[in-house]
Amino acid sequence: MLNKLILFYGSIVSMKNKNNKKSSCNGCHGDCVSDTSAGFNISESFKRFNQKDEIFSRSFWDDQIHSEKTERFYTSYRKPLKEWKKVDGYQHRDFSIRNAAWHVTDFFAERLEKSQDRREGFLDFLTAHRPSAAESRDIPDPVEMNREIKHVAKLFDADLCGITFYDERWTYDKRFNRNQLEEVEMDLPDSITNTIVVAHEMDYELLRTVPSALSGTATGVGYSRDVTTLLALAQYIRNLGYQAYASMNDTALSIPMAIQAGLGEYGRHGLLITKEFGPRIRIGKVFTDLPLAHDKPINFGVEKFCSICRECTKACPPGAIDNGNQLETIYNQSNIPGIAKWTTDAEKCFDFWVKQVTDCSICIRVCPYNRKMPKWAFKTWTNLMATPFRRIILWLDKIIGQGKRNAPSNWWKGH
Numbered sequence: 001m002l003n004k005l006i007l008f009y010g011s012i013v014s015m016k017n018k019n020n021k022k023s024s025c026n027g028c029h030g031d032c033v034s035d036t037s038a039g040f041n042i043s044e045s046f047k048r049f050n051q052k053d054e055i056f057s058r059s060f061w062d063d064q065i066h067s068e069k070t071e072r073f074y075t076s077y078r079k080p081l082k083e084w085k086k087v088d089g090y091q092h093r094d095f096s097i098r099n100a101a102w103h104v105t106d107f108f109a110e111r112l113e114k115s116q117d118r119r120e121g122f123l124d125f126l127t128a129h130r131p132s133a134a135e136s137r138d139i140p141d142p143v144e145m146n147r148e149i150k151h152v153a154k155l156f157d158a159d160l161c162g163i164t165f166y167d168e169r170w171t172y173d174k175r176f177n178r179n180q181l182e183e184v185e186m187d188l189p190d191s192i193t194n195t196i197v198v199a200h201e202m203d204y205e206l207l208r209t210v211p212s213a214l215s216g217t218a219t220g221v222g223y224s225r226d227v228t229t230l231l232a233l234a235q236y237i238r239n240l241g242y243q244a245y246a247s248m249n250d251t252a253l254s255i256p257m258a259i260q261a262g263l264g265e266y267g268r269h270g271l272l273i274t275k276e277f278g279p280r281i282r283i284g285k286v287f288t289d290l291p292l293a294h295d296k297p298i299n300f301g302v303e304k305f306c307s308i309c310r311e312c313t314k315a316c317p318p319g320a321i322d323n324g325n326q327l328e329t330i331y332n333q334s335n336i337p338g339i340a341k342w343t344t345d346a347e348k349c350f351d352f353w354v355k356q357v358t359d360c361s362i363c364i365r366v367c368p369y370n371r372k373m374p375k376w377a378f379k380t381w382t383n384l385m386a387t388p389f390r391r392i393i394l395w396l397d398k399i400i401g402q403g404k405r406n407a408p409s410n411w412w413k414g415h
Contacts, residue, residue, distance in 0.1 A: 033164060033260050038297040040256065043328060046338025048173035049253060051123065052183050055334045055346040057176045065347065073354045077102060081213075084357055089212025089408030098213050098358065101220025105227050105248075117179050119250075121227055124175065125188070125287075126246040129235055136241025139291040146293040149196060149233075156232040157225055158198040159281070160274060162261030162295045166192045166287060171252040188251060188287060189243060194294070196233065196286040197254070197261040200225045201277045202364075204372045208406040210365050211317075213358040215408075222282030223248065230284045242290040253336075254283040262295035265302035269312040269321050269363040270344040273302045275382055278369030301386025302369070306342070309394055311403065312363035320348035321363060366403040368394060 035042055051057055058065045080095035105121060108128060112118040120126045139145050146163055153161040174183040206218035230246035237244035245251075255272050258264060263283075264274035271279040275298070313321045322329065322342040330337060334346035353359050364370050368385070371378060385393050397403065 033294065033296060038256070038259050039266060039299070039303065040259075041326065041340035043338045043340070045328070046169070047336070048169060048171065049336045050174050050183065051172040051176040051250075052174065053333045054176070055350045056122075057178070058334065059350065060178055061181045065350070067354075069354045073357055076357050077106075081357065084213065089209055089214050090357075091213075093412070094213040094408060095358075098216040098220060101217040101224060103220075104224035105220065108227055113179070117177055119178055121223070121248040121250060123178060123250050125251050126227065126231055126234070126248070128231055129238055129244075129246075132238040132243065133241040142291045143293040145291060146295070149237075149290075149292065152236055153196070153198050153229065153233055156229045156236075157200070158229050158233075159201045160199040160263050160276060162197050162258065162263045163292050164195050164197065164257060164261040164294050166195050167257065167260060170256045175251075186251070188245060191243065191289050192245070192287045193289050194287075194292045195252075195257050195261065196288060196292070197258045197263055198226070198229055198233070198284050198286075199258065199263055199272075199274065199277075199281040200229070200284075202280045202282060202361075204280060204370075205406070205411060207280060207361050207365050207370070209408040209411050210361045210405065211356055211358075212408045214411060215361060216358045219282070219359055219361070226282050226284040230286060234286050234288075237286065237288050237290050240290065242288055244290070245287040247285040247287060251287070252285065254285060257285060258283050259297055262298050265297075265299065266341060267302060267312075267367070267369070268306040268309065268342045269367065270342060271364070273367070273369050275300055275379075278371065279364050279367050280370050300382060301390070305368075305385045305390050305394075308390060309368060311366045311368060311397075315362050315366040315403075316349075317360075317362070318345075318348040318352040320345040320352070365405065368397040368403070371397070371402050 055065065059070045060066060076095060077099055080092065080099045082092045084090035108126060109119050109121050112120060118124040118127070149163065150161045171186060171188065175186055177184050200222050202218040202222045206215055209215045226248055230248065234244035234246040255266065258272050259266060264272045267273040267279055269279065272281065272283060273279050274281055310323060313323045321344050326341050328338065328340050329335065329343040331343065331345040332347050335343055369382065371381060373381065381393065384390070
């Protein structure tokens, strides 16, 4: 039934999106990507974000956020709880598989934490590399190098890859040292010129079980895939004789860089929405001086659809997601100033995480862009979301009910 409806409405839409295809420039250092093309509305009050003000950093130094409950939240990722609330999805096996999914990422995050005060992948870029080659390979064609890097990134397990210029505005003004509870200077070299952005799809079926400790497994697997892809890709670039610094949630804000690299658009829930997987992705970056052509931002109708859709807003238990227009809203110091956008209240969001003793992805589960269907059907589905038929798609989405929660016990049974 769904496929027939999509075919019917899809036949009304002609060969659209010709203007939405990604294209490359020839290493223009950002001249090809304007704030307007990226959908950024930046005012004179803009300031680079300080990593100390990020909500997870604040949970260690800010008494308004830090508590015994936040300590229990973090500890639960090291020592799985045997039971929580005696409800489905919060049992010993759920916490155990979630923590196992995080194991690879945690290994790299913790390996230098005590000896060098580096929490890599979350506060500091990754350094598990061999040195760069003494001589660099000549790159006569940055456009061809763009294609080659994407080819290698896919080999190393990236689901998506885009390339943009290095925009310092999104780099943290200062880093945060968790052990010393103090700000430190950024250590990314001034010679960086480009940013390679990769994304990994998160497991759809696991995310259907949110809220649950089990659903956090999707996040852990995403990050673990992220770290291995980024390290391998950065090492490949270093082997060519160029600088490369692998970065996950550390060093810079990932979403604006991903938008500039043409991976997707900004959604009401404050997440990147991709054409391929909706918001169901984790993002990583490689900062480099390798000569590369740049991709351009894409527009496939997300802003217009999110303007009429409030599914994430209505579904968010703590009410942390913006219900209005894109404004320069500041809820607290964990919001970046000077950008008109849909803004989430990080304090409310994190407080819910702490109470659940696990991360939350309800906004991803209910998002109409997060739907599992045949590739052709999903392409038609997202194309229609960019047309006046978007309200029909929103109506259909509610009828189909794919955004409803699946019981975690069903996942363990394989359905």
